[in-house]
Amino acid sequence: PPGAMISFVGLYAGVVLNYLLNLLLARELGAAEYGLIAVGLSLMNLLGTASQFGFSQGSARFIGASLAREERGELRGLLRTIQWVPLAFGGLIAFLLAGGARAVMDPGGMREVVLVSALAVPVFGSLMLSQNIARAFGHMLVATLPMFVLLPGLALAGLYLEATAPADGPAFLRLYLGIALGLAIATGAAINLLAARQVAGAAARYRFREWFGVARTMLATAFAQQYLRRIDVILLAGFVRPEILGMYSLGARFAQVLAVARFSVNRFWMPRVARRYAAADEAGLQSEITTAARAVFASTIVATIGLLLLGPYLIEFAGFGEGIAFQAMTILLIGQLVAGYYSPSVQTLQMCGHERSANRLVLVAAALVTVAVALLSAVGGALAAAVVVAAVTGLQFWLASRRSRELVGVNTGAW
16 A cells, blocks of 8 residues: 555665665764764664653554544544653653763763753654654655654765764764754644644543553553663763774664564564454464564575675775674674564564563563673673673563463464
């Protein structure tokens, strides 16, 4: 369908633009400044997710239910409420983060990065949530273009425009924040125009307890998943030199290509899994899961071979050929390969009514990564952190596969 094609093309166009942007940032600004940028982007995305308070997932559920029941009053009240959520919660997070940075961090590049990131939290939260609201209404262009395509595309253009070309990491983050702010305002305005017909003439009604109660449970999963993707870079900033952090971050960015492939394939298959489970079709359920696992693992193998062959040339192009970027990428790829083999396991638990088991696994993995990276990176540096992240990534999906076998009665491995 057209909406699915827009989502697919937009997602992968965004992937290409983001990787090109990161590669050119590393080349133009050097390893040390790229390390600062990696920390800033990780904080913006992680805390921007937290500022949505779970409505990143909850908006689709609530809007879909209101549209199906033609509850225009509830829909108007919901839209009025959730559009203020990232501004309120994001503002609180930004205030605490900026105050903590000023109190405990010495003046310099890293403190400036944290302060810019604090300002960006409500902006990124608002932009992310607006896209999720657009997706719930079925407006896939608005749901896909701003953050996935326009933000990296405009940032890439700004990198080479004489008037905006950044001189260092904090300067680029300020440019990135300015672009995101403009897109957040434009996307929010577009959402209100698109939703105007759906709520015309209805008096707003509110179900705060229901909305925030459901969203609160979704917050833990959304935040924990983003946390697992970002926390290694943030923690390493306290233990290694900025140039080592930059090399590790570039290698980690390449390794995450496999996570993107896993997410995109599973996102297509999971509604089919939910339908088979609801219909008590055990044979069909196993068939859907096995097909999804094999599709993901095949794409994972192809992407891994491509990264191992092209990675050295790309890293050399970035100017990091003598560093640890390739070694870090190779270690992280091992964990991604295990995750690719058991790829549908976590989402199978979620689709088959065992969300709490999935949440516990994600939260335990987040705790393991935090403690182990903090301890081992102080002793063994960035490569020790890469070993930890790879091991926990693989362990999380293997354990989820075992739980799927126990609770759902299916094998989520590729073979």
